[in-house]
Amino acid sequence: MKGRTVLITGAGSGIGAVCAQRLARDGAQLVLVGRRREPLEDVAARTGGLVLCGDAASSTDWARFIPAIRERFGGLDGVIANAGGHGLGSASETSDEDWQAAMRANLDSAFYTARASLPLLVQQRGALVLMASIAALAAGEGVCGYTTAKHALLGLTRSLARDYGPQGVRVNAICPGWVRTPMADAEMQPLMERHGEDLEAAYARVTAEVPLRRPAKPEEIASVCRFLLSDEASIITGANLVADGGSSIVDVPTLAFGRI
Numbered sequence: 001m002k003g004r005t006v007l008i009t010g011a012g013s014g015i016g017a018v019c020a021q022r023l024a025r026d027g028a029q030l031v032l033v034g035r036r037r038e039p040l041e042d043v044a045a046r047t048g049g050l051v052l053c054g055d056a057a058s059s060t061d062w063a064r065f066i067p068a069i070r071e072r073f074g075g076l077d078g079v080i081a082n083a084g085g086h087g088l089g090s091a092s093e094t095s096d097e098d099w100q101a102a103m104r105a106n107l108d109s110a111f112y113t114a115r116a117s118l119p120l121l122v123q124q125r126g127a128l129v130l131m132a133s134i135a136a137l138a139a140g141e142g143v144c145g146y147t148t149a150k151h152a153l154l155g156l157t158r159s160l161a162r163d164y165g166p167q168g169v170r171v172n173a174i175c176p177g178w179v180r181t182p183m184a185d186a187e188m189q190p191l192m193e194r195h196g197e198d199l200e201a202a203y204a205r206v207t208a209e210v211p212l213r214r215p216a217k218p219e220e221i222a223s224v225c226r227f228l229l230s231d232e233a234s235i236i237t238g239a240n241l242v243a244d245g246g247s248s249i250v251d252v253p254t255l256a257f258g259r260i
Helices: 014-025 037-047 059-073 096-124 144-167 182-187 189-195 199-206 218-229 252-259
Strands: 005-009 029-034 050-053 078-081 127-131 170-176 240-243
Touching (some): 005 014, 014 037, 014 218, 029 059, 037 050, 050 059, 078 096, 096 127, 127 144, 127 218, 144 170, 170 218, 218 240
Parallel strands (some): 005 029, 005 078, 029 050, 078 127, 127 170
16 A cells, blocks of 8 residues: 555544554555544544545535645545445435435445545555445334445445446445444443443453454554455455344344354
Protein backbone atom coordinates (compact mmCIF):
# COMPACT_ATOMS: atom_id res chain seq x y z
CA MET A 1 0.00 0.00 0.00
CA LYS A 2 3.04 2.30 0.18
CA GLY A 3 2.44 5.50 -1.75
CA ARG A 4 -1.16 4.63 -2.63
CA THR A 5 -4.00 7.01 -1.85
CA VAL A 6 -7.04 5.55 -0.08
CA LEU A 7 -10.28 7.32 0.82
CA ILE A 8 -12.24 6.13 3.86
CA THR A 9 -15.76 7.29 4.73
CA GLY A 10 -16.92 7.07 8.33
CA ALA A 11 -13.24 7.51 9.18
CA GLY A 12 -13.65 9.23 12.52
CA SER A 13 -14.40 6.19 14.67
CA GLY A 14 -14.83 2.43 14.81
CA ILE A 15 -13.81 0.33 11.82
CA GLY A 16 -13.08 3.40 9.68
CA ALA A 17 -10.60 4.86 12.14
CA VAL A 18 -8.84 1.53 12.60
CA CYS A 19 -8.65 1.06 8.81
CA ALA A 20 -6.96 4.45 8.63
CA GLN A 21 -4.40 3.47 11.25
CA ARG A 22 -3.66 0.14 9.55
CA LEU A 23 -3.25 1.63 6.09
CA ALA A 24 -1.11 4.50 7.39
CA ARG A 25 1.27 1.97 8.95
CA ASP A 26 1.53 0.33 5.53
CA GLY A 27 2.50 3.63 3.92
CA ALA A 28 -0.82 4.69 2.36
CA GLN A 29 -1.83 8.32 1.92
CA LEU A 30 -5.29 8.88 3.33
CA VAL A 31 -8.42 10.88 2.63
CA LEU A 32 -10.57 10.87 5.77
CA VAL A 33 -14.27 11.62 5.26
CA GLY A 34 -16.87 12.01 8.00
CA ARG A 35 -19.54 14.29 9.39
CA ARG A 36 -17.79 15.25 12.64
CA ARG A 37 -14.57 17.23 12.29
CA GLU A 38 -13.08 16.64 15.75
CA PRO A 39 -12.91 12.82 15.51
CA LEU A 40 -11.49 13.10 11.98
CA GLU A 41 -8.81 15.50 13.18
CA ASP A 42 -7.96 13.11 16.02
CA VAL A 43 -7.48 10.26 13.53
CA ALA A 44 -5.49 12.48 11.18
CA ALA A 45 -3.16 13.45 14.02
CA ARG A 46 -2.13 9.77 14.19
CA THR A 47 -2.29 8.87 10.50
CA GLY A 48 -1.81 12.03 8.49
CA GLY A 49 -3.91 12.67 5.43
CA LEU A 50 -6.57 15.02 4.12
CA VAL A 51 -9.61 15.64 6.33
CA LEU A 52 -12.87 16.28 4.47
CA CYS A 53 -15.81 17.01 6.75
CA GLY A 54 -19.27 16.42 5.30
CA ASP A 55 -21.94 13.89 4.45
CA ALA A 56 -20.95 10.90 2.28
CA ALA A 57 -24.58 10.75 1.09
CA SER A 58 -24.51 14.30 -0.28
CA SER A 59 -23.68 14.99 -3.92
CA THR A 60 -23.11 18.62 -2.94
CA ASP A 61 -20.37 17.61 -0.50
CA TRP A 62 -18.76 15.29 -3.04
CA ALA A 63 -18.68 18.16 -5.53
CA ARG A 64 -16.22 19.91 -3.21
CA PHE A 65 -14.43 16.76 -1.98
CA ILE A 66 -13.27 15.52 -5.39
CA PRO A 67 -11.45 18.71 -6.49
CA ALA A 68 -9.68 18.79 -3.10
CA ILE A 69 -8.55 15.19 -3.59
CA ARG A 70 -7.33 15.89 -7.12
CA GLU A 71 -5.40 18.91 -5.94
CA ARG A 72 -3.75 17.13 -3.00
CA PHE A 73 -3.10 13.65 -4.41
CA GLY A 74 -4.00 13.65 -8.09
CA GLY A 75 -6.15 10.52 -7.85
CA LEU A 76 -7.34 7.59 -5.77
CA ASP A 77 -6.05 4.02 -5.64
CA GLY A 78 -8.65 2.74 -3.21
CA VAL A 79 -11.89 3.59 -1.44
CA ILE A 80 -13.46 2.06 1.67
CA ALA A 81 -17.15 3.04 1.78
CA ASN A 82 -17.53 2.45 5.48
CA ALA A 83 -20.10 5.09 6.53
CA GLY A 84 -23.31 3.57 7.85
CA GLY A 85 -25.95 3.77 10.53
CA HIS A 86 -28.99 2.19 12.09
CA GLY A 87 -32.38 1.27 10.69
CA LEU A 88 -34.28 -0.10 13.66
CA GLY A 89 -37.87 -1.30 13.85
CA SER A 90 -40.13 -3.69 11.98
CA ALA A 91 -41.82 -2.45 8.80
CA SER A 92 -44.97 -1.32 10.63
CA GLU A 93 -42.84 0.54 13.19
CA THR A 94 -40.74 2.31 10.54
CA SER A 95 -41.89 5.81 9.62
CA ASP A 96 -41.19 7.44 6.27
CA GLU A 97 -38.45 9.46 7.93
CA ASP A 98 -36.90 6.37 9.58
CA TRP A 99 -36.89 4.48 6.28
CA GLN A 100 -35.30 7.34 4.40
CA ALA A 101 -32.68 7.79 7.13
CA ALA A 102 -31.76 4.10 7.01
CA MET A 103 -31.41 4.16 3.22
CA ARG A 104 -29.41 7.38 3.31
CA ALA A 105 -26.98 6.21 6.00
CA ASN A 106 -26.36 2.71 4.68
CA LEU A 107 -27.07 2.66 0.93
CA ASP A 108 -27.03 6.22 -0.37
CA SER A 109 -23.72 6.94 1.38
CA ALA A 110 -22.09 4.01 -0.44
CA PHE A 111 -23.66 4.87 -3.81
CA TYR A 112 -22.72 8.55 -3.70
CA THR A 113 -19.19 7.65 -2.57
CA ALA A 114 -18.79 5.17 -5.41
CA ARG A 115 -20.26 7.43 -8.07
CA ALA A 116 -18.07 10.37 -7.10
CA SER A 117 -14.85 8.40 -6.77
CA LEU A 118 -15.17 6.13 -9.83
CA PRO A 119 -13.51 8.54 -12.29
CA LEU A 120 -10.44 8.67 -10.04
CA LEU A 121 -10.48 4.89 -9.52
CA VAL A 122 -10.74 4.27 -13.27
CA GLN A 123 -7.76 6.56 -13.78
CA GLN A 124 -5.68 4.49 -11.33
CA ARG A 125 -7.32 1.09 -11.99
CA GLY A 126 -8.12 1.07 -8.31
CA ALA A 127 -10.31 -0.87 -5.90
CA LEU A 128 -13.49 -0.11 -3.97
CA VAL A 129 -14.64 -1.88 -0.80
CA LEU A 130 -18.22 -1.51 0.47
CA MET A 131 -18.86 -2.22 4.15
CA ALA A 132 -21.96 -4.42 4.28
CA SER A 133 -22.86 -6.77 7.15
CA ILE A 134 -24.16 -10.25 7.80
CA ALA A 135 -27.47 -8.34 7.79
CA ALA A 136 -26.91 -8.42 4.01
CA LEU A 137 -27.26 -12.21 4.17
CA ALA A 138 -30.01 -12.80 6.73
CA ALA A 139 -32.63 -10.84 8.68
CA GLY A 140 -32.49 -9.99 12.35
CA GLU A 141 -35.60 -9.13 14.31
CA GLY A 142 -36.82 -5.54 14.15
CA VAL A 143 -34.17 -4.07 11.84
CA CYS A 144 -36.13 -3.70 8.60
CA GLY A 145 -34.41 -0.58 7.25
CA TYR A 146 -30.90 -1.72 8.10
CA THR A 147 -31.41 -5.22 6.73
CA THR A 148 -32.92 -3.96 3.48
CA ALA A 149 -30.17 -1.39 2.91
CA LYS A 150 -27.38 -3.88 3.59
CA HIS A 151 -28.94 -6.44 1.23
CA ALA A 152 -29.03 -3.70 -1.41
CA LEU A 153 -25.32 -3.03 -0.88
CA LEU A 154 -24.55 -6.46 -2.31
CA GLY A 155 -26.55 -5.61 -5.41
CA LEU A 156 -24.64 -2.34 -5.70
CA THR A 157 -21.35 -4.22 -5.33
CA ARG A 158 -22.21 -6.60 -8.16
CA SER A 159 -23.50 -3.85 -10.44
CA LEU A 160 -20.36 -1.75 -9.96
CA ALA A 161 -18.08 -4.76 -10.42
CA ARG A 162 -19.88 -5.72 -13.62
CA ASP A 163 -19.84 -2.25 -15.13
CA TYR A 164 -16.37 -1.06 -14.14
CA GLY A 165 -14.33 -4.27 -14.21
CA PRO A 166 -13.57 -3.73 -17.91
CA GLN A 167 -11.96 -0.42 -16.90
CA GLY A 168 -9.76 -2.12 -14.33
CA VAL A 169 -11.73 -1.26 -11.17
CA ARG A 170 -12.37 -4.03 -8.64
CA VAL A 171 -15.38 -3.75 -6.31
CA ASN A 172 -16.03 -6.03 -3.34
CA ALA A 173 -18.11 -6.07 -0.15
CA ILE A 174 -17.25 -7.18 3.38
CA CYS A 175 -19.92 -8.72 5.61
CA PRO A 176 -18.81 -8.51 9.25
CA GLY A 177 -20.74 -9.92 12.16
CA TRP A 178 -20.40 -8.38 15.61
CA VAL A 179 -17.35 -6.11 15.80
CA ARG A 180 -16.18 -4.51 19.04
CA THR A 181 -16.67 -0.83 18.29
CA PRO A 182 -18.24 2.04 20.26
CA MET A 183 -21.45 1.56 18.23
CA ALA A 184 -21.61 -2.14 19.08
CA ASP A 185 -20.81 -1.41 22.73
CA ALA A 186 -23.86 0.86 22.81
CA GLU A 187 -25.99 -1.89 21.26
CA MET A 188 -25.00 -4.17 24.16
CA GLN A 189 -26.58 -1.83 26.71
CA PRO A 190 -30.12 -3.30 26.62
CA LEU A 191 -28.71 -6.79 27.21
CA MET A 192 -26.54 -5.55 30.05
CA GLU A 193 -29.51 -3.88 31.70
CA ARG A 194 -31.90 -6.78 31.16
CA HIS A 195 -29.54 -9.46 32.50
CA GLY A 196 -27.56 -7.37 34.98
CA GLU A 197 -24.28 -8.23 33.31
CA ASP A 198 -21.18 -6.40 32.14
CA LEU A 199 -20.05 -5.66 28.60
CA GLU A 200 -17.92 -8.80 28.31
CA ALA A 201 -20.85 -11.00 29.34
CA ALA A 202 -23.13 -9.26 26.84
CA TYR A 203 -20.71 -9.94 24.00
CA ALA A 204 -20.40 -13.53 25.17
CA ARG A 205 -24.19 -13.81 25.06
CA VAL A 206 -24.53 -12.54 21.47
CA THR A 207 -21.71 -14.79 20.24
CA ALA A 208 -22.67 -17.92 22.22
CA GLU A 209 -23.62 -19.78 19.03
CA VAL A 210 -20.90 -18.26 16.84
CA PRO A 211 -18.29 -20.96 16.02
CA LEU A 212 -15.37 -18.78 17.13
CA ARG A 213 -17.35 -17.70 20.22
CA ARG A 214 -16.31 -14.04 20.06
CA PRO A 215 -16.88 -10.80 18.17
CA ALA A 216 -14.30 -9.50 15.72
CA LYS A 217 -11.75 -6.88 16.62
CA PRO A 218 -11.90 -3.83 14.33
CA GLU A 219 -8.27 -4.56 13.45
CA GLU A 220 -9.38 -7.88 11.94
CA ILE A 221 -11.89 -6.17 9.67
CA ALA A 222 -9.25 -3.58 8.74
CA SER A 223 -6.98 -6.44 7.65
CA VAL A 224 -9.70 -7.76 5.36
CA CYS A 225 -10.13 -4.28 3.85
CA ARG A 226 -6.40 -3.99 3.29
CA PHE A 227 -6.32 -7.38 1.56
CA LEU A 228 -9.15 -6.47 -0.82
CA LEU A 229 -7.45 -3.19 -1.72
CA SER A 230 -4.09 -4.84 -2.32
CA ASP A 231 -2.59 -6.56 -5.35
CA GLU A 232 -2.93 -9.85 -3.46
CA ALA A 233 -6.66 -9.67 -4.27
CA SER A 234 -6.08 -8.68 -7.91
CA ILE A 235 -8.44 -11.33 -9.34
CA ILE A 236 -11.24 -10.79 -6.80
CA THR A 237 -14.18 -8.59 -7.79
CA GLY A 238 -17.93 -8.73 -7.26
CA ALA A 239 -17.43 -10.82 -4.11
CA ASN A 240 -18.85 -10.49 -0.63
CA LEU A 241 -16.26 -11.63 1.88
CA VAL A 242 -17.89 -12.80 5.11
CA ALA A 243 -15.91 -11.99 8.27
CA ASP A 244 -18.25 -13.07 11.06
CA GLY A 245 -16.48 -15.76 13.07
CA GLY A 246 -18.64 -18.33 11.32
CA SER A 247 -22.02 -17.12 12.57
CA SER A 248 -23.65 -17.20 9.13
CA ILE A 249 -22.83 -20.90 8.62
CA VAL A 250 -24.78 -22.03 11.68
CA ASP A 251 -27.89 -24.10 10.93
CA VAL A 252 -30.29 -22.32 13.28
CA PRO A 253 -33.05 -24.99 13.31
CA THR A 254 -30.60 -27.57 14.68
CA LEU A 255 -29.43 -25.45 17.65
CA ALA A 256 -32.04 -26.99 19.96
CA PHE A 257 -30.49 -30.44 19.49
CA GLY A 258 -27.19 -29.21 20.90
CA ARG A 259 -28.94 -28.45 24.20
CA ILE A 260 -30.42 -31.93 24.69
